[in-house]
Amino acid sequence: MSVPILLVLEADPPPRLGRLTGRAEIRYADDRSLAAELPHADALLVWDFTSDAVRHAWPGGGPRPRWVHTPSAGVDRLICPEFTDSDTVLTNARGIFEQPIAEYVAALVLAMAKDVPGSLELQRQRRWRHRESLPVAGSRAVVVGAGPIGQAIARTLRALDVEVALTGRTARPGVHGAEDLDRLLTLADWVVCAAPLTEATRGMFGARRFALMRPSARFVNVGRGALVVEDELVTAVTERHIAGAALDVFEEEPLGPGHRLWDVPGLIVSPHMSGDTVGWRDRLGEQFVGLFELWSAGKPLPNVVDKKRGYVPSHDS
């Protein structure tokens, strides 16, 4: 019996894939060649998870891989109706990014509470200006998105004695349903968006919801850029409907040098790095090799995405 064909969307070999030598025939594709290679692949590793080539190539003719893995938490760049309707199993990188993203959110919350950006700017100007900072313990956060990343963020903020409400699509123990979100927003000092990008969540943070928030509230997005109507966030920050925001994700990535988001006072911009701690690529490679071993042995895979919903369903949802 011949070994399965593993197609990798990426120019350079991902770490750890050498371990599959002899157990898979590994082929590489780029955005341009993907459509031609797709019918021959048994499995597809979308190592370049910033590409939307899969979504574009998938509807073409011919057989499709039985298994697709993306080394990311979100699957919004991959999914198209034909893929969703197929029998192909889609897995994601659940387990890799939770803790790093939770720490990154804590870093942003604390940086805003303690005005680290203000201190750095004053340092640049060589100006000593004492300011009062905000306490974090006892403040209130709403974390939007009750998947493992939202859960980790909630856990980390609670460790700092922040009172956290977690909201998801539907209510379950410890999680508020979407119907509670607007009310919770009116109470929050921190609103953290860590939701999957789906047709239900696209643009969920716009002028209406920023208007519900307190003028002292700050908004953090570590989910996907398109969860936020960016122009309306700029207005909300600029006109002080809210006190500030930090974005790690954007509708257009990378942000071009001329993008208006770079210099909105009160808005912190970082380059989609919240989940990426030293060694992350190795861990993703390791995870894929583990999944490949299960898959090639015909065993059930963890981290299977519900393609209709656009995320891995929680065990207790």
Added chain:
Amino acid sequence: MSVPILLVLEADPPPRLGRLTGRAEIRYADDRSLAAELPHADALLVWDFTSDAVRHAWPGGGPRPRWVHTPSAGVDRLICPEFTDSDTVLTNARGIFEQPIAEYVAALVLAMAKDVPGSLELQRQRRWRHRESLPVAGSRAVVVGAGPIGQAIARTLRALDVEVALTGRTARPGVHGAEDLDRLLTLADWVVCAAPLTEATRGMFGARRFALMRPSARFVNVGRGALVVEDELVTAVTERHIAGAALDVFEEEPLGPGHRLWDVPGLIVSPHMSGDTVGWRDRLGEQFVGLFELWSAGKPLPNVVDKKRGYVPSHDS
């Protein structure tokens, strides 16, 4: 019986002191008039805790107040041998600054781990440059100073799953003695200085100890500037003996615009603000009024500083 004379070192009335109307004769002094007023005061509130006028005025002639309160954690600016040898009771602001300072340290640790300064600088330059960040969970910290502030810092870092060793003057349960410090420094990712400034601790962080630290380690000082030999810290950071540092306190405060510490790459400077969350002055006024009520009723005071040691001894030391 006449009411006691409360001398306040400060131009403007501190918050909450109105509550003492009729129960104290409140007089105000500045650095210049303090020496002349001191012999007439029953109690002294050093509201301007940045002043060193008490240390200079104390040795002069005449009676001295029976009680001195400083609305700060450290008492290094007040103490002189004559004060130490006197029967005057000295109290400090124990209980007010612990949680804010602990959060501030967490903010600095997370900011350095996630390179928030780098992201802000790149944002200023409108440059998208993805970097890998450091995990905080599982990293190791040494917190130097096992008083309530050091304890709070340890608690907060542990909540972020940092492995924390706390060091004090003498070993006790949960606290390493000074003899363990050098060994612990060789293992730490984060070294946080929150010790009181005494003759035993002055200059405790200099070239020798920075050389013990790992090249990847970062140093944070929220204690007192003179705990650190600043020039040797600059050398350690500049020559990459350590990876970075954040100072909230300095030998000379405020830092003048020409001070060399403002622009050392890898060094974060903030203006002695770690403990000062919104409402801190009200809380300090509140605390003093409570202490005054105990004192004027002849009851024992909490927060009594061991003037010889230079801090409030821990209950379990």
